[in-house]
Amino acid sequence: MSLKEEVKGLFEKLIGKEAGKIIESFDDPEKYPEDFCKECIEFLSKFIGEEAARKKINELYQKYKSTTTNLKVKLNEKNTNCSNCIYCDIFDCYPDLHFKAF
Amino acid sequence: MKKIQTAQIAFIAIFLIVILIYISKPFDDKFYIVGNSLVIALSLMATLSGIYAYRIYGYGSIQGKSLLFLTFGLFFWFLGETTWGIYEIATGIESPLVSIADIFWILGYPFFLLGIYFICKMAALPLGRKNKYFLTFILFLSILLCSYLIYPTLISQELIFLEKLTLAFYVVFDCILLFATIFAIIYLKNTKFLKVWILVFLALFLATVADIYYMNLAEMYQTGNLIDILWDLDYLIMSFGLFYMREKTKEIFSTEVKRK
Numbered sequence: 001m002s003l004k005e006e007v008k009g010l011f012e013k014l015i016g017k018e019a020g021k022i023i024e025s026f027d028d029p030e031k032y033p034e035d036f037c038k039e040c041i042e043f044l045s046k047f048i049g050e051e052a053a054r055k056k057i058n059e060l061y062q063k064y065k066s067t068t069t070n071l072k073v074k075l076n077e078k079n080t081n082c083s084n085c086i087y088c089d090i091f092d093c094y095p096d097l098h099f100k101a102f
Numbered sequence: 103m104k105k106i107q108t109a110q111i112a113f114i115a116i117f118l119i120v121i122l123i124y125i126s127k128p129f130d131d132k133f134y135i136v137g138n139s140l141v142i143a144l145s146l147m148a149t150l151s152g153i154y155a156y157r158i159y160g161y162g163s164i165q166g167k168s169l170l171f172l173t174f175g176l177f178f179w180f181l182g183e184t185t186w187g188i189y190e191i192a193t194g195i196e197s198p199l200v201s202i203a204d205i206f207w208i209l210g211y212p213f214f215l216l217g218i219y220f221i222c223k224m225a226a227l228p229l230g231r232k233n234k235y236f237l238t239f240i241l242f243l244s245i246l247l248c249s250y251l252i253y254p255t256l257i258s259q260e261l262i263f264l265e266k267l268t269l270a271f272y273v274v275f276d277c278i279l280l281f282a283t284i285f286a287i288i289y290l291k292n293t294k295f296l297k298v299w300i301l302v303f304l305a306l307f308l309a310t311v312a313d314i315y316y317m318n319l320a321e322m323y324q325t326g327n328l329i330d331i332l333w334d335l336d337y338l339i340m341s342f343g344l345f346y347m348r349e350k351t352k353e354i355f356s357t358e359v360k361r362k
Contacts, residue, residue, distance in 0.1 A: 016163035049292040052225040
């Protein structure tokens with residue numbers, strides 16, 4: 001499943017079918033996956049709060065990233081060295097949720 | 103936004119009318135008909151607001167499930183109010199202490215709890231130490247307060263066991279609902295819907311105060327008592343909260359679409 005479909009599924013599961021349609025107004029996830037994720041977090045934050053939204057979207061983003069770049073991603077491993085952390089390359093640092101690529 | 107403001111004014115106007123009616127008490131000894139009709143109408147309004155809010159989410163979503171269960175809870179309370187009204191208006195039985203109406207009211211509570219459970223499930227985050235301490239404190243306080251409040255009723259010689267049980271049930275479950283709503287407020291404090299849950303909390307708080315008063319004065323209570331205003335206000339606030347939820351959701355959706 002593509003990132004767009006995954007996020008759409010998440011929106012529908014949490015907020016309903018109408019929310020799933022909102023995705024069409026976001027940036028193209030194939031061309032700009034990071035911007036797309038930021039928009040999704042911003043939207044979802046309004047319903048479940050920023051922390052929960054970041055967590056949920058990042059899980060999907062990491063899944064997408066691991067399939068597209070072929071990187072093995074270990075979830076929820078705290079990484080003290082942010083230069084190795086995929087997560088911090090894309091979003092602002094979020095210490096509870098680092099994803100280490102190895 | 104305009105719709106929300108208009109609704110706000112309308113709800114305040116309705117509340118002022120309710121107060122005016124209770125102060126002027128039209129039809130004097132038949133006022134219980136007016137009192138019962140008012141609370142039935144307002145509980146119906148709350149149920150309809152629940153359906154209105156639910157429809158934008160649908161059953162497939164967690165938010166939709168939450169609203170559906172809240173609406174079921176309100177519907178059972180509406181049935182409770184209607185049954186009580188039928189007792190008083192149609193059969194002439196004044197303020198029955200334990201009746202079928204109580205079954206409906208009691209049935210509403212688990213649905214409210216389910217509704218709050220689903221809304222908390224949406225965020226599903228660990229609570230954090232501070233919140234855990236806060237909630238433990240509130241829980242402890244609620245248990246103490248509940249025990250203190252229901253004790254006189256439980257040892258009362260004038261009430262039969264079933265009456266004691268029913269009256270105590272309302273206060274205990276009101277406290278449980280209030281506690282659960284605090285949970286929801288903590289989970290949703292950084293969302294656009296915090297206001298809704300604060301309104302739900304306020305509505306339930308008013309119902310709790312009214313139930314406590316009713317528990318202590320159950321034998322003397324008559325429809326038309328000023329305490330009825332609290333139940334009316336409870337439904338009114340709940341209606342506005344649910345209406346606000348629907349409109350706010352629509353506003354968020356349309357803002358996102360417009361951005362494109």
